[in-house]
Amino acid sequence: MPLKVYTLILHHKLNSMSLISSTIGRKVAMALSGLFLVIFLTQHFTINFISVFSEDTFNEISHFMGNNPLVQFLLQPILIFGVIFHFTMGFVLEIQNRKSRAVQYKVYKGSANAPWVSRNMIWSGAVVLSFLGLHFYDFWFPEMNYKYVEVLPLDPNRYYEEMTHKFHDFLRVVLYVISFGFLALHLFHGFASSFQSVGVNNKYSASIKKFAIAFSVVIPLGFIFIALFHHINSL
Amino acid sequence: MNLTLKVWRQANAEAKGIMETYPIADVSPDMSFLEMMDVLNEQLMGQGVDPIAFDHDCREGICGMCSMFINGEAHGPDRLVTTCQLHMRKFKDGDTITIEPFRAQAFPVIKDLTVDRSAFDRVQQAGGFVSVNTSGNTQDANSIPIDKHDADKAFDAATCIGCGACVASCKNASAMLFVSAKVSQYALLPQGKVEATDRVMNMVKQMDEEGFGNCTNTGACEVECPKGISLENIARMNREYLYASLKG
Numbered sequence: 001m002p003l004k005v006y007t008l009i010l011h012h013k014l015n016s017m018s019l020i021s022s023t024i025g026r027k028v029a030m031a032l033s034g035l036f037l038v039i040f041l042t043q044h045f046t047i048n049f050i051s052v053f054s055e056d057t058f059n060e061i062s063h064f065m066g067n068n069p070l071v072q073f074l075l076q077p078i079l080i081f082g083v084i085f086h087f088t089m090g091f092v093l094e095i096q097n098r099k100s101r102a103v104q105y106k107v108y109k110g111s112a113n114a115p116w117v118s119r120n121m122i123w124s125g126a127v128v129l130s131f132l133g134l135h136f137y138d139f140w141f142p143e144m145n146y147k148y149v150e151v152l153p154l155d156p157n158r159y160y161e162e163m164t165h166k167f168h169d170f171l172r173v174v175l176y177v178i179s180f181g182f183l184a185l186h187l188f189h190g191f192a193s194s195f196q197s198v199g200v201n202n203k204y205s206a207s208i209k210k211f212a213i214a215f216s217v218v219i220p221l222g223f224i225f226i227a228l229f230h231h232i233n234s235l
Numbered sequence: 236m237n238l239t240l241k242v243w244r245q246a247n248a249e250a251k252g253i254m255e256t257y258p259i260a261d262v263s264p265d266m267s268f269l270e271m272m273d274v275l276n277e278q279l280m281g282q283g284v285d286p287i288a289f290d291h292d293c294r295e296g297i298c299g300m301c302s303m304f305i306n307g308e309a310h311g312p313d314r315l316v317t318t319c320q321l322h323m324r325k326f327k328d329g330d331t332i333t334i335e336p337f338r339a340q341a342f343p344v345i346k347d348l349t350v351d352r353s354a355f356d357r358v359q360q361a362g363g364f365v366s367v368n369t370s371g372n373t374q375d376a377n378s379i380p381i382d383k384h385d386a387d388k389a390f391d392a393a394t395c396i397g398c399g400a401c402v403a404s405c406k407n408a409s410a411m412l413f414v415s416a417k418v419s420q421y422a423l424l425p426q427g428k429v430e431a432t433d434r435v436m437n438m439v440k441q442m443d444e445e446g447f448g449n450c451t452n453t454g455a456c457e458v459e460c461p462k463g464i465s466l467e468n469i470a471r472m473n474r475e476y477l478y479a480s481l482k483g
Contacts (some may be wrong), residue, residue: 109307
């Protein structure tokens with residue numbers, strides 16, 4: 001192989017590696033995984049919202065999502081990887097950032113120059129992660145148990161009832177409402193910020209920010225509405 | 236004005252520092268912050284106490300040498316000014332003012348309020364320049380047409396004085412605003428585009444090696460920057476870096 005070509009390939013490999021290991025590379029990775037989760041959240045919200053209007057349609061879509069091989073064995077693993085990647089990277093970056101200033105200031109007025117939400121993504125993210133634990137306990141683990149451990153017969157009409165049953169418990173609804181509040185805080189900074197991370201800061205940025213803020217308020221409020229709706233209906 | 240100053244005292248890089256409290260009387264509201272520090276040092280020397288070491292040079296807000304973290308903010312509570320251009324009229328009689336050095340692993344304390352910001356020099360040396368052909372046949376820069384918007388943005392980026400307030404303010408001690416300003420001022424001009432790929436790769440690599448933190452887009456750097464360097468520069472550096480990485 002000509003030396004020049006080899007050098008070019010080596011150079012390219014080094015550059016690709018730095019894309020993963022550099023501060024900018026990690027920042028872009030956080031942004032892209034976050035945007036991917038925003039897309040998933042939109043899809044999840046749409047399906048949940050349907051439950052408010054039509055029990056049958058909700059059952060139909062849930063049955064499709066729960067049994068379609070493409071969704072189950074391709075999209076679901078990608079989603080789980082995306083979630084694990086996003087929070088693991090978040091914790092790794094937080095540790096690195098704390099090391100970058102080992103001796104702290106005696107007085108640090110963070111509120112003078114940056115909003116609370118942007119400075120506390122690790123905490124809002126940690127609450128959302130804890131909520132995911134509860135959410136998996138409520139829905140994902142029983143679902144996996146139903147389908148793959150106990151291998152119970154297919155029942156396309158069980159989903160709506162399983163869901164509303166969970167929202168009967170008032171304490172669970174309170175935990176869901178609190179978690180969605182923190183999700184809103186997390187999205188409030190994270191969604192718009194991800195565009196800046198991938199290099200988008202232009203004449204469209206003001207509109208992107210407005211959309212991102214609207215999304216971060218509307219979607220969590222919508223989830224809260226759905227939880228309260230089913231709780232009140234179950235009384 | 237009568238003030239109480241709480242100042243970080245540290246004998247040298249290895250010594251353990253502590254906050255010392257010094258009262259100071261009859262401070263004129265027209266004094267600059269550094270003049271007030273000069274008066275305090277005269278007072279301390281009169282008492283046989285070692286004067287407080289702090290960085291300063293031009294005292295005109297253009298050299299980027301002064302570097303104090305005052306009441307929890309880089310260069311104090313005023314906006315778009317360096318410490319030397321901060322005036323005592325921003326404070327009230329009876330105030331307690333906390334003064335600390337810029338803090339970051341990449342900016343180790345030398346003594347008291349002076350910090351070693353040579354990490355910035357090394358980042359600059361890694362690519363913050365245009366290699367000039369000095370053969371005598373170089374084209375006159377004024378003969379190259381440049382879009383006014385690009386020229387303005389390049390000039391805005393070039394106003395960065397490298398004081399380090401961005402690093403000091405960032406909760407992650409990230410240097411991205413500084414590095415992005417240096418990347419941008421060349422990336423926007425035809426003379427700088429020739430080496431754009433290597434420049435951004437090398438400068439970011441050096442930035443990471445110096446131990447600065449990751450940017451989380453809080454925007455604190457932009458607010459505290461005495462020269463108003465915009466976050467737009469960080470987005471441009473990210474684009475330049477992604478392009479350079481993928482181009483290989």
